[in-house]
Amino acid sequence: MHVLESVLYAEDLVAAREFYVGFLGLEEISFDETRSLFLRCERSVLILFKASKTVIPDSGIPAHGTTGAGHLAFSASEQEIETWRARLAEQNIPIIEEIHWPRGAHSIYFRDPAGNILEFATPSLWGL
Numbered sequence: 634m635h636v637l638e639s640v641l642y643a644e645d646l647v648a649a650r651e652f653y654v655g656f657l658g659l660e661e662i663s664f665d666e667t668r669s670l671f672l673r674c675e676r677s678v679l680i681l682f683k684a685s686k687t688v689i690p691d692s693g694i695p696a697h698g699t700t701g702a703g704h705l706a707f708s709a710s711e712q713e714i715e716t717w718r719a720r721l722a723e724q725n726i727p728i729i730e731e732i733h734w735p736r737g738a739h740s741i742y743f744r745d746p747a748g749n750i751l752e753f754a755t756p757s758l759w760g761l
Contacts, residue, residue, distance in 0.1 A: 636677050641703045642684035643747035646670050649681045652746050656724060679705070681747075706740070706752035708761075714741055714753050734758055 643649040646666050653659050653672055659679065662671040670681040682698070690696040709717060721728060721743055729750070730742040738758035743751055 638678040638680055640680045641749045643681045644683055648746040702748045702750050704750045706754045708756050709753040717753050
């Protein structure tokens, strides 16, 4: 079993698209600036919904949504973490936390334009 899709929320989907497609390099599946951004993330899909729209029961799926920052971690090798560190610095995106975990894993945390907390972490964080 693996996670098929994950959801984060952002009111400004144009800024989210620029960040996730333009900066992170995820592949866009579909985009509706009034409601949603669907992105391919290897074998899964990352969806960014406009939270204010998903609480309205009008799309044929259960109404849902949240307030506040969400969290998502991307798998990255140590070398990839260093590459992302440089790219984040180039874009003036601060690393808000860096953790060297007891079992040897390593994570860096930063925010997307909507305030969601993203992480690059070595897979050993979860014994993978």
